[in-house]
Amino acid sequence: MKYEQNTIRRMRTDDSAVGHMGSLFQVIGIFFIGMMIIAFSTDPVKLGIDKGELPPTIQGDAHHYVPGSGGGNWEKNWNLHDHFNMSWDAEEADSDKWFVIEFLDTDCPYCWTAGDSQSQISEYWGDKITQIGVVVALNIDGHSGSRAEIEAFQGKLDFEGCKTTSNCKDRPGEPHNFIYIDDLDASSMGDWNLRGTPSCFILQPNGLVYFGPGQGTCDDIPAALNELFPIGQGA
Amino acid sequence: MEWIFIYSALILIGALLATSLGETIANALGASEEKLSWMANDRTRKLGAMQLMLLGGFIASIDLFWIQNKYMEYSGITAASTAMDIFGLNFDTTTFVGDLENNNFFGIPWGFGGMLFFVIIGWFTLSIKAEPTATWVDLFLKLGVLSTGFGVAVSLYLVYIQTFVMDGVYSLEATIIQLTIFSLLLAFASLQKMKNEGTWVEKKYDSDPLDKKRKRRSGGYIAPTIDSEE
Numbered sequence: 340m341k342y343e344q345n346t347i348r349r350m351r352t353d354d355s356a357v358g359h360m361g362s363l364f365q366v367i368g369i370f371f372i373g374m375m376i377i378a379f380s381t382d383p384v385k386l387g388i389d390k391g392e393l394p395p396t397i398q399g400d401a402h403h404y405v406p407g408s409g410g411g412n413w414e415k416n417w418n419l420h421d422h423f424n425m426s427w428d429a430e431e432a433d434s435d436k437w438f439v440i441e442f443l444d445t446d447c448p449y450c451w452t453a454g455d456s457q458s459q460i461s462e463y464w465g466d467k468i469t470q471i472g473v474v475v476a477l478n479i480d481g482h483s484g485s486r487a488e489i490e491a492f493q494g495k496l497d498f499e500g501c502k503t504t505s506n507c508k509d510r511p512g513e514p515h516n517f518i519y520i521d522d523l524d525a526s527s528m529g530d531w532n533l534r535g536t537p538s539c540f541i542l543q544p545n546g547l548v549y550f551g552p553g554q555g556t557c558d559d560i561p562a563a564l565n566e567l568f569p570i571g572q573g574a
Numbered sequence: 575m576e577w578i579f580i581y582s583a584l585i586l587i588g589a590l591l592a593t594s595l596g597e598t599i600a601n602a603l604g605a606s607e608e609k610l611s612w613m614a615n616d617r618t619r620k621l622g623a624m625q626l627m628l629l630g631g632f633i634a635s636i637d638l639f640w641i642q643n644k645y646m647e648y649s650g651i652t653a654a655s656t657a658m659d660i661f662g663l664n665f666d667t668t669t670f671v672g673d674l675e676n677n678n679f680f681g682i683p684w685g686f687g688g689m690l691f692f693v694i695i696g697w698f699t700l701s702i703k704a705e706p707t708a709t710w711v712d713l714f715l716k717l718g719v720l721s722t723g724f725g726v727a728v729s730l731y732l733v734y735i736q737t738f739v740m741d742g743v744y745s746l747e748a749t750i751i752q753l754t755i756f757s758l759l760l761a762f763a764s765l766q767k768m769k770n771e772g773t774w775v776e777k778k779y780d781s782d783p784l785d786k787k788r789k790r791r792s793g794g795y796i797a798p799t800i801d802s803e804e
Contacts, residue, residue, distance in 0.1 A: 358705035383646035403612045
C-alpha cells in the first residue's frame with residue numbers, strides 16, 4: 340500500500356523539474372532572439388567621456404555672471420543633457436552651438452592660470468560655443484569651496500581665498516561671462532570619472548565628445564576650436 | 575509603426591480571453607477536447623490568454639528598446655516611433671526616449687526592463703501551463719502575483735515620471751506595456767483564486783498534460799526508478 344502511494348506521489352512530481360526547466364530554456368531562447376534582433380539592427384552610442392561617446396550629465400545650480408553688477412544670479416537644477424540638440428546634423432557643424440566644458444577648482448593654481456585662456460576662448464569663439472565651468476572642491480588640504488568663492492572666481496570679485504590664499508580679483512583673464520555650475524561635492528566630476536583639475540572637453544551640439552583628455556589638455560582647447568572654427572572666418 | 579498593431583492585437587485578444595468574456599468566445603468557437611482544447615476550460619484558457627499577452631508585451635518591449643537604441647545612434651532615424659494626441663495626452667516616444675535622464679530605470683532602459691520582466695513572467699506562465707498539478711505551482715502563482723504587482727508599481731512610477739518630471743510626455747509603446755502588466759496581474763490573481771477555491775483542475779475538457787501522461791502510463795509498463803520497486 341505504502342509502495343503504491345509512493346509511486347503515485349512520484350508520478351505526480353517526477354516531471355516537475357522537467358516542466359519548469361523546459362520552460363526556462365524556452366524563455367531564455369526567446370529572450371536571446373529578441374536581443375539578437377536589437378543587436379543586429381541598432382548601433383547606439385556608448386556612454387563615456389572618450390571621443391564619440393555620450394558623457395554623463397552635469398547637474399547642479401548654475402551661476403550666471405551679470406557684467407557690471409558685481410555678482411549675478413543662481414539658476415536651480417541646471418542640467419547639461421537638457422541643452423543637447425540630438426537631431427543636430429553633423430554636415431552643418433556650425434548650425435548649432437558646441438560646448439566647451441572645464442572642470443575646475445577655485446583653489447587649483449592651474450585653473451587659476453587657465454582663467455586667461457578661458458577668457459580668450461570666450462572672446463574668439465563665444466558666438467560658436469556654450470562655455471561651462473564646473474566648479475569642484477578637490478579633497479586636498481587647503482582646498483575649500485563655497486558659493487561666494489565661485490561667484491568671486493567667476494567675476495574676479497574682491498574675495499580672499501582663491502588659489503588658496505590669493506584674492507580672486509587678481510585672477511588672470513577677464514570676468515567669465517559663461518555659466519559656472521556648483522559641483523562642490525564633485526558628484527558630476529565623479530560621474531565623469533575625472534581625477535583632477537583642470538579637465539577640459541569639447542562636445543558637439545548633440546552632446547557627443549569631440550575633444551577630451553584623450554585628445555589633449557586644456558591648453559590644447561584653443562587649437563582644437565581653431566580647427567573647427569578658424570579665427571578670421573567668421574569667428 | 576506596423577508592429578504596434580500586431581502586438582496590440584495579441585495583447586487585446588489575450589486580455590479578452592482572460593476575462594469571463596473568454597468563455598463566451600470559447601463557446602462561440604465551439605471549443606472542446608478535440609477542437610481548441612486549450613480554450614475548453616478556465617485554467618488553460620487563462621494561461622493561453624496570458625501567453626498571448628506575454629508575447630505581445632515582449633514584442634512591445636523589443637519595439638521600445640529598439641526605438642531607444644535607434645535614437646541613440648544619433649543617425650537622425652526616429653521615424654519608427656509614434657507621436658500623437660490621445661484623450662488630450664501627448665504621446666511622443668521620440669521625446670520620451672530622448673530624455674536621457676528618464677529613459678531608464680536605475681540605468682536599465684525601460685524597453686530592456688520590459689523584455690526581462692516578460693521573460694520572467696513567461697517562465698512562470700509556461701511552467702504552470704506545462705504542469706498545472708506540480709508541487710511548485712502554488713509557489714509560481716505567488717511569484718507571478720508578486721512580480722506583476724511589482725511591475726504595476728514600477729509602471730505607476732513611470733506614469734509619475736512622465737506626468738510630473740517630463741511634463742506630460744507619454745510613450746504609446748510604454749503605455750501598452752504598462753496595461754499588459756496590469757492585465758497580467760489580474761490574470762495571475764484570478765488563477766490563484768481558482769487554485770485556492772479548488773477549481774484548478776476540472777474533469778470536463780481538462781487538458782492537463784500531466785494528467786494525460788498519467789493516463790498513458792496507466793495503460794502500459796512504468797519503468798521502476800529505484801531498485802526496491804522491482
